[in-house]
Amino acid sequence: MLSTRPDILPPDFLTELSKLQSEAPQVPAHVIRSLIEQELGATPEELFSTFSDVPLASASIGQAHAATLHDGTAVVVKVRRPGVVAQVQEDLEILQNLAHQAGRNWAAVADYNLESIATRFAATLRAELDYLQEGANAERFAKNFANDPSIHIPRIFWPTTTSRVLTIERIHGLKINDAEVLAMPAGDRNRLADLAAKAAVKMIFEDGFFHADPHPGNLFVESTSRIGLIDFGMVGEVGNELRGHLGNLLLAFSFDDPDRIARALLELAVNRPTSDRNHLRQDVLHFMEQYQGRQLGQIEISPLIRQILAILRNHHLQLPSEMAMLTKMIFMTEGMGARLNPDFNLGTVIKSYASKLAFKRAIPRNLLRNLSQWGLDAADLGANLPDKVRRLLDLLDDGVEVHLRSEELVPLVARAERIGNRLVAGMIVAAFVRGIGELTAADRERLQTWQNALVAGGAGVVAALGGYLAWTARRSAGGNR
Numbered sequence: 001m002l003s004t005r006p007d008i009l010p011p012d013f014l015t016e017l018s019k020l021q022s023e024a025p026q027v028p029a030h031v032i033r034s035l036i037e038q039e040l041g042a043t044p045e046e047l048f049s050t051f052s053d054v055p056l057a058s059a060s061i062g063q064a065h066a067a068t069l070h071d072g073t074a075v076v077v078k079v080r081r082p083g084v085v086a087q088v089q090e091d092l093e094i095l096q097n098l099a100h101q102a103g104r105n106w107a108a109v110a111d112y113n114l115e116s117i118a119t120r121f122a123a124t125l126r127a128e129l130d131y132l133q134e135g136a137n138a139e140r141f142a143k144n145f146a147n148d149p150s151i152h153i154p155r156i157f158w159p160t161t162t163s164r165v166l167t168i169e170r171i172h173g174l175k176i177n178d179a180e181v182l183a184m185p186a187g188d189r190n191r192l193a194d195l196a197a198k199a200a201v202k203m204i205f206e207d208g209f210f211h212a213d214p215h216p217g218n219l220f221v222e223s224t225s226r227i228g229l230i231d232f233g234m235v236g237e238v239g240n241e242l243r244g245h246l247g248n249l250l251l252a253f254s255f256d257d258p259d260r261i262a263r264a265l266l267e268l269a270v271n272r273p274t275s276d277r278n279h280l281r282q283d284v285l286h287f288m289e290q291y292q293g294r295q296l297g298q299i300e301i302s303p304l305i306r307q308i309l310a311i312l313r314n315h316h317l318q319l320p321s322e323m324a325m326l327t328k329m330i331f332m333t334e335g336m337g338a339r340l341n342p343d344f345n346l347g348t349v350i351k352s353y354a355s356k357l358a359f360k361r362a363i364p365r366n367l368l369r370n371l372s373q374w375g376l377d378a379a380d381l382g383a384n385l386p387d388k389v390r391r392l393l394d395l396l397d398d399g400v401e402v403h404l405r406s407e408e409l410v411p412l413v414a415r416a417e418r419i420g421n422r423l424v425a426g427m428i429v430a431a432f433v434r435g436i437g438e439l440t441a442a443d444r445e446r447l448q449t450w451q452n453a454l455v456a457g458g459a460g461v462v463a464a465l466g467g468y469l470a471w472t473a474r475r476s477a478g479g480n481r
């Protein structure tokens with residue numbers, strides 16, 4: 001990760017650290033050949049039309065060799081280093097023990113949730129050692145980017161793939177940090193940075209499945225409008241709930257609203273300490289003063305994330321463990337973009353997503369899906385309310401006993417159902433108003449084309465709600481008589 005951060009380390013350090021991406025000490029050719037024969041039951045000459053003993057790359061976990069299938073397809077054969085599983089296992093045990101001791105004895109890291117982060121990292125790295133899992137990850141990425149010609153995901157050849165050997169389509173191109181790429185015209189470099197950033201944002205917010213190690217050695221420039229992606233061992237997942245919380249945070253920044261940002265941060269946290277919300281709001285307000293008058297697309301994301309993390313730590317709020325790998329991926333993407341284009345800003349790409357998110361949430365199909373879920377929740381509440389009230393009263397310490405006859409439950413359930421119906425109706429209007437607000441904050445220019453339709457629709461929804469409430473109120477009064 002540090003090898004992609006020119007804003008943190010000087011060039012000499014970056015050069016040395018980048019060697020860990022593809023220039024680790026080589027495994028001798030006879031060892032590689034022996035491993036292939038053990039795994040696949042035949043020699044490289046029998047399995048492939050051609051096989052090069054000179055490695056294309058030698059990274060920390062595996063070594064890659066060029067080969068050709070008997071049908072003429074150019075492939076890369078990755079072979080896991082001998083002994084690397086035991087070495088990684090030992091290192092992970094040390095790391096997890098240190099995280100455990102630090103979490104118990106070092107107050108300064110109490111709010112980092114180190115044990116959970118170390119456990120998740122260990123699980124991710126162990127999965128990276130299994131080439132069968134990497135092959136499955138590659139096919140999942142290929143499916144997600146099937147309609148995007150700008151991102152090339154190589155094909156996996158399963159007959160010559162095991163947990164220790166992976167045969168994958170060869171990608172021809174320049175590494176994204178090669179001198180030839182960095183010498184390209186500024187317009188071409190800007191386009192490549194945007195392609196990589198848009199792919200990263202899509203992985204996080206649309207697919208919920210992201211490449212967690214996008215260092216320059218894993219990205220190849222096939223043309224100025226196409227990037228090839230390799231090495232799918234280290235991946236991360238973002239569940240629907242976490243994606244929803246991240247989306248709320250993005251929209252909160254689009255609104256430039258401290259209260260909404262504070263609420264989004266509390267939703268994002270996995271713990272709920274007795275934190276002073278007003279104090280949190282004041283810290284957010286002070287933090288936002290630094291970005292006054294600047295839109296999300298004009299803000300550097302990495303410093304922004306670091307400041308948010310500091311605020312969360314000050315209020316003892318812990319992020320989901322998935323955020324550690326996600327944050328790493330964002331930092332690496334922004335660092336790579338800055339290497340290609342000194343003026344690159346990941347915030348511009350993320351702002352574009354915030355606009356799409358607002359429109360996506362406002363379309364009728366998604367509104368109805370959310371409202372249907374809220375309606376089911378409200379109906380469930382109404383149906384179970386009598387039982388929940390009885391349980392609550394039974395738990396009181398004053399010894400009060402409540403006896404209900406079945407005929408007494410009928411009006412109570414009917415009233416609860418009416419309340420649920422009104423809640424759902426109110427949610428429809430609230431969702432409509434919220435959708436308009438999010439559209440306005442996210443993209444005011446596009447909103448102008450929808451203005452007349454939204455006003456007409458809003459008036460219709462409000463009129464319908466007013467009529468419904470009047471009808472239910474009259475019906476309720478008649479029932480009471």
